[in-house]
Amino acid sequence: MIRAVVLDDETKGSSLLAHKINALNESIEIVRIFNQPELALHEIKVIELDVLFLDVEMPKINGFEFLERLGSFDFEVIFVTAYNEYVLEALRANALDYLLKPVNPNELQIAIDKLKRRINQKNLIRKSNLLRENNNSSSKLALPTAEGIYFVRKTDIIKVVAMSNYSIFHLDENSSKIIVSKTLKEFESCLEDGNFLRVNRGSIVNLDFIVRYKKGDGGTLELVDGSEIEVSPSKKKLLLDKLYTQ
Template structure:
């Protein structure tokens, strides 16, 4: 059963959406309906939900600001709004879908189909214990919506945080976006030749070609990328780079 929450400051709007979702009651369970963004911000982190049906324009703070205040979250977001000017913002927020009010039943069905597919993928990935994948000790498993990429560690240039995702930059100049936080990969790569040199980037030390002095300093990667080093990581980086 997919667990859902509705947030819409208009009571009528939230009731109408809940009524339309009742058609999918064998698949979707609406656990809560909020008409106040502040209350939703307080209670949603304590709930285990799969999807948030979210209005955009609300008093105090809007839907996008709510997501920013939530910080890390692992549920899908479907925007439901009377305005069509936020589609690009919704895309940047990695929303699963964007529905215009009044919600068309056919568009809602398409969104539900996407939701079913996406939550199914997530459930399958949850069953995969990445620590048990023993294809090759020098590989790392990267779960995406399409499947699990098995990447050799030596093929990773760097990993960058992007909201609740991590972006892997590879030596063949391709990128893989994974719905896991940088912290999780930092722990997984803790005993290998990788180091988190600032709040949002982990680098492969083998591909640093230059260190530039400064407060924390700066490293230049083999692909020409220059990355600032936080002052708290400077000593650890220098020790790893120049220790004999």
């Protein structure tokens, strides 16, 4: 059973959405409906849920501010709003879907189907202990994507670049790229045992693929794929120390 929570400051709107969800799918249980975002902030952390149906425009705290104040969470988010200008913000917030009010049953069903696929993927990872591949002793990383789970050798990773809440893995093999819906910070500890270094806020580089270091305030790295990565001045000494001890 998929456990869902609805947060919408309008009582009528939240009740109507819950009714539509229940009418469409018996595999989803609405465990709680909140009409006050402040109350939800205090109570949602102790609720075991898989998905939050979240309104955007709410008094005092909007949906994006709610997620920001909530901090870390492992459930999926589906925004439900009467306004269509927040799609980009929803993408940046790594939302699973974005539904416009009044919610169309067909679009709601598509979002639920997408939710089921995402949850099945998570369960597969947990049951198979695939994420253990991401510990420091492993030579591979398990990268869960919308298409499935990719296993890559750490030695094949040229660099990892941040893009909002996503991380783009650039691989040596066939110059391929893999986009993962996790932040760069979540991979930093997984790569610390290898020859990797976070050289700036948005880039982790495999030092084995450096072709040249160009001097500068922080300097610039030229990599085998032809790309250039700026080095943060605060990382310059650590980088040079690592390069000279190789």
